[in-house]
Amino acid sequence: MILPIVAYGDPVLKKVGVDIDENYPNLEKLIENMRETMANAHGVGLAAPQIGLSIRLFLVDARPFAEDEDLEEGERAFLANYNKVFINARILEETGEEWAFSEGCLSIPNVREDVFRKESIVVEYYDENFEKHTEKLTGLAARVFQHEYDHIDGILFTDHLTSLKKRLIKKKLENIAKGKITPEYRMRFPKLKRK
DSSP, X not given: OOOOEEOTTOGGGGSOOBOOOTTSTTHHHHHHXXXXXXXXXXXXXEEGGGGTOOBXXXXXXXXXXXXXXXXXXXXXXXXXXXXXXXXXXXXXXXXXXEEEEEEEETTEEEEEEEEEXXXXXXXXXXXXXXXXXXXXXXXXXXXXXXHHXXXXXXXXXGGGSOHHHHXXXXXXXXXXXXXXXOOSSOEEOOOXXXX
């Protein structure tokens, strides 16, 4: 089932998610719905807060990046299979130079800005079968992971921007929060208090 994606301005996007265990209700169905929702919106990642749940769960499907001919063959091959579920993820280590990449977010449609992130990370997580993994990720795989990981910590990519960049996109963000946009996929807009 395709779920509505929570729009910028909803308080759930600013909450830190809680860990879950293998007994989380209907986890398999939730993951299936999230996959369908992410694919419908043409996303490369989707975190549980983006569908209204403050839990430490996110999905990544970086296969669209594998078609980028500017990437090295090894990275393209890796991304072609980078389709995973991350439960209770933790970043254990961040190394390398910070590099900029134009990021977007399904909760913030039609807004893209350069975000600086470390090029290499070591992560620990459980997959959908609750098997524990520790992996080193680099390049775009690391970036997508960090973006989605931020979501389960209540952080949006716009939080990484300079105050000048934030001022430049303020009106766009306000319009998203007010539902004054026409997204290409189902969205749930915050119920703003009337003055």
